[in-house]
Structures are given as structure tokens and as C-alpha cells.
Amino acid sequence: MASPRIESHAFPRSWDELIGHERIRAAVSTAIGKRRLGGSLLFVGPPGVGKTSAALLLAQTVLCRRNSSSDMNPCGQCPDCAQVRAATHPDLIQVAKPTDRTLIPLEALIGPVEARLQQGFCHDVHLRPMQGERKVAILHDADFLNEEGANCLLKTLEEPPSDAVIILIGTSEQRQLPTIRSRCQTMRFNSPVGAEGRELLRGHLERLTEEGQTPRTFSDETLDEAIELAAGDMQVATRLASGQSGEIRGKLLAQLDTPVPDPVIVARCINDHLNEISKKEAPLRRAALRDLCSIAVQHYRSKLRLAARQGQFDNDCAQRLDRTLRVFREIDRSANLSTLIDCYAADLTLATTGDRGAIG
Known part of the structure; x- marks a missing residue:
């Protein structure tokens, strides 16, 4: 090979x-x-x-x-x-x-x-x-x-x-x-934070420019937010900072913030974004799904931290976080994206981890 x-x-x-x-x-x-x-x-x-x-x-x-x-x-x-x-x-x-x-x-x-x-x-x-x-x-x-x-x-x-x-x-x-x-x-290897993290992320963004993207200037706040949302994954942070997942973020977070997310709206939101990125290229669609899941992970982590500061534990939020993390493993295993998105949206509504035995 x-x-x-x-x-x-x-x-x-x-x-x-x-x-x-x-x-x-x-x-x-x-x-x-x-x-x-x-x-x-x-x-x-x-x-x-x-x-x-x-x-x-x-x-x-x-x-x-x-x-x-x-x-x-x-x-x-x-x-x-x-x-x-x-x-x-x-x-x-x-x-x-x-x-x-x-x-x-x-x-x-x-x-x-x-x-x-x-x-x-x-x-x-x-x-x-x-x-x-x-x-x-x-x-x-x-x-x-x-x-x-x-x-x-x-x-x-x-x-x-x-x-x-x-x-x-x-x-x-x-x-x-x-x-x-x-x-x-x-x-x-830990993900750099602060000035070093921003420098590394800017390097990734400059390579996007070399590949034909329009040059842009990114504020420190934009870069820090992308790194936090991506939980240190610089490949995801690059796509978030470049705006490839920006427009859909508000729509997705609006659903994730409700006590019972609507599975139809969640699935449509995800599918619309994936189709906007690419309708046929599976690697690009999987990368786009990773971006959205990174946003969801940080959302649920923030909610859990807030509840902990108030001396509470949000079990539904913890279940939804675990289910979102499971999506990354399913992406790596090349699960059928349509089925995966439908199951994920339904499991978020039910606040279940989606553990189906050996699958996932």
C-alpha cells in the first residue's frame, strides 16, 4: 500500500x-x-x-x-x-x-x-x-x-x-x-489555548485561504469561541471559525435549549446543514455532522456546569450529552447518516443515551 x-x-x-x-x-x-x-x-x-x-x-x-x-x-x-x-x-x-x-x-x-x-x-x-x-x-x-x-x-x-x-x-x-x-x-498532546491556540487556529485558517477560500480577518473572540465549541479539536474549530457551521448554530441551539426538543425540527435542521455543505460527498457530510455535534456537546456541558454551580444535577441533560458523544463514534464507524440523524433526534427527545447494545 x-x-x-x-x-x-x-x-x-x-x-x-x-x-x-x-x-x-x-x-x-x-x-x-x-x-x-x-x-x-x-x-x-x-x-x-x-x-x-x-x-x-x-x-x-x-x-x-x-x-x-x-x-x-x-x-x-x-x-x-x-x-x-x-x-x-x-x-x-x-x-x-x-x-x-x-x-x-x-x-x-x-x-x-x-x-x-x-x-x-x-x-x-x-x-x-x-x-x-x-x-x-x-x-x-x-x-x-x-x-x-x-x-x-x-x-x-x-x-x-x-x-x-x-x-x-x-x-x-x-x-x-x-x-x-x-x-x-x-x-x-494537549490542545493549545489562549494566544498559542489562536496562533495554531489561524494557521489552519490560512491554509483554507491557500486552497481557494476568500481571505478573512478573525477576531480573538471568534477564534476562542471556535476552540471552546470544538473542545480543542482544531479541525472542527477551523470549520466553525470559517463560518461553515455558523448560520445553523442558532437554529440548533434553540431546539437543544427546549425541555423536549422536537425530533422533526432537529433532524431537518441537521439535514439542511449537511445538504448545504454537500449533497453527495460523504466525508464532507460527516465532517459537517461532527461540527454540529461539537456545538451540542458544548451546549450540554455548559448546562451541566450551570446546574452544578446551583447544587443540582440535570439527568436529562447528562443523557443527551452522552448520546451526542456517542454520535462521534458512530460517525467513525461509517454509520448510515440518514438513520443516524433520525435516531439521534429521537433519542434527544427521549433524553436517552441511545445505547443499543453492540451497535453504537
């Missing part, structure tokens, strides 16, 4: 440009300085906060042959640095979930049936470096490993080659199997 293409603008050119993760940088620098960087690492944190950027910067740091890795200053100009940025370096292995699949396919990890253990991530990690002394293997989308796929990785993660650094990237530790977590050193 071909490595995912990572465009050069998608990650910083130096560690100084990695926003809000001094602690991570210090930990990596210390490990390199003590010659203890190796084995298996697990990078976890909300989407868009810089996990992939840090992983690729680490790859560039390790593979750069002009500057020592202990300097934490890859030159960015040598052939190795250029190949890392172009995702073509032979000693940089990358595997990600295909956009048309719900899980990382087994063949990406251990090769197709006719060539088991002769191809794939686990096989390539054990090959000798082709250009330098080390190699870096990055497994994106680690949240989307099923049990069989995770089991294929266990021996590689537990006994990685001495010349390899393996990095798994996911959104949270809880979404990784215990057997994976126990074999990795976890590095937690």
Missing part, C-alpha cells in the same frame, strides 16, 4: 514552529541526548493539534544527515530532509487508513494474503535502513485498528528493531487496545 502523501505545508519546518508543545519537544530532545530515542511511541491528542507535525519533524530530525539529531535542528535542505517533506524517503514508512475504508486494512500491516509477512508495515520496519543509520515508521489513524490488526503489531511494538523509531498516532489512549498502550511510550 502506498504511503500517504503529506504535503510540505502540512507540518512546520523546524521545532521552533511547532506551536504549544514545548513539553513534547523537551522530552524528545532529552531522549535523543541520552541516546534513548527508539522503540515504540504513541502520540495522542485532539485532531489538528500537531501530532502529525511532531512525528514528521522527529522523522526529519532523525534522518537528516547534515545536522546531528541531538541539535534538534534538521537543516531542511539536504536530500534526506527534502525527501521526508515530500513523503518519498525510503527510510520513512507511513501507513494510514484509506479514505474509503472504516479500518486500517490488514494487508497494510502484514501484506496481502498471497504475500503475508513479506510486505506491509511490520515487514518494512524490520528491513535495514537504505540511506542512513535509522528509519522511522509512522502509523497514522491508530484509532482505526481492529483487534486483529492490533494483534499483528504487538510483536513489532514489543521488540522493535534497534535502528527504528515507531510512532502510532491517535486521538486518545482510550481508543487504543490495552495491549497496544502497554507496549508504547505515550506522549500526550
